[in-house]
Amino acid sequence: MQLTVFNGSPRGKGSNTKVLVDQFLDGFMKGNGNSYKIVYLNTTKDSDYLIKMFEEAEKFLLAFPLYVDSMPAIVKTFIESLESLCGRKENPDIGFLVQSGLPESIHSRYVERYLKKLSASLGCNYMGTIIKGGVEGAQAKPVWMNKKLFNSFYQLGKTFGETGKFDEEIVDRLAQPERYSKIHPLSYLS
Numbered sequence: 001m002q003l004t005v006f007n008g009s010p011r012g013k014g015s016n017t018k019v020l021v022d023q024f025l026d027g028f029m030k031g032n033g034n035s036y037k038i039v040y041l042n043t044t045k046d047s048d049y050l051i052k053m054f055e056e057a058e059k060f061l062l063a064f065p066l067y068v069d070s071m072p073a074i075v076k077t078f079i080e081s082l083e084s085l086c087g088r089k090e091n092p093d094i095g096f097l098v099q100s101g102l103p104e105s106i107h108s109r110y111v112e113r114y115l116k117k118l119s120a121s122l123g124c125n126y127m128g129t130i131i132k133g134g135v136e137g138a139q140a141k142p143v144w145m146n147k148k149l150f151n152s153f154y155q156l157g158k159t160f161g162e163t164g165k166f167d168e169e170i171v172d173r174l175a176q177p178e179r180y181s182k183i184h185p186l187s188y189l190s
């Protein structure tokens, strides 16, 4: 299986997005014959190159941080550059990773709806959206504090590398908490 990943964080190689994607790819590469290509959207403005990468992809993962309840401008610019490919028969299967600072996944559900509609407009098979909140600071934490998180992304990548699908149980688990109860000390954030 061949996977093309676009990292849409303006922090590029210094991003939390990279840290999670790296774990996913480590697991993915355990599968026989699997290979991947990765592009950092913050390092290229060459839209012809990006479109070509998308056109040639078999499976495509667009990973980015939640910015202002939506997406970084570099991600939106890339998405808009795909307009001419809407409905193209050979478009890749597409999936997304949205990770955020706030811990509740409800903040990412609106952009998830958009991503699902986007996949339909492109005529891509929609593989799903992985949502993970509470990721800010992940890079600054000691290894043991990220162990569970990293293991989930590794396992997600591994099953994806075997089946071509996101494991729904892991996706559901990563998305917890969906929303804090009204009495939770952090509930004022939503």
Ligand SMILES: Cc1cc2nc3c(=O)[nH]c(=O)nc-3n(C[C@H](O)[C@H](O)[C@H](O)COP(=O)(O)O)c2cc1C
Pocket: 009, 010, 011, 014, 015, 016, 017, 018, 064, 065, 066, 067, 068, 069, 070, 099, 100, 101, 102, 103, 107, 135, 136, 137
């Ligand atoms: C300009 C900006 C806007 C952000 N907006 C949100 C937001 O609306 N909701 C949220 O939960 N986190 C928000 N965040 C936090 C990021 O999603 C979070 O820190 C993420 O882990 C950064 O990932 P990265 O290192 O891959 O860029 C924002 C961060 C920045 C810099």
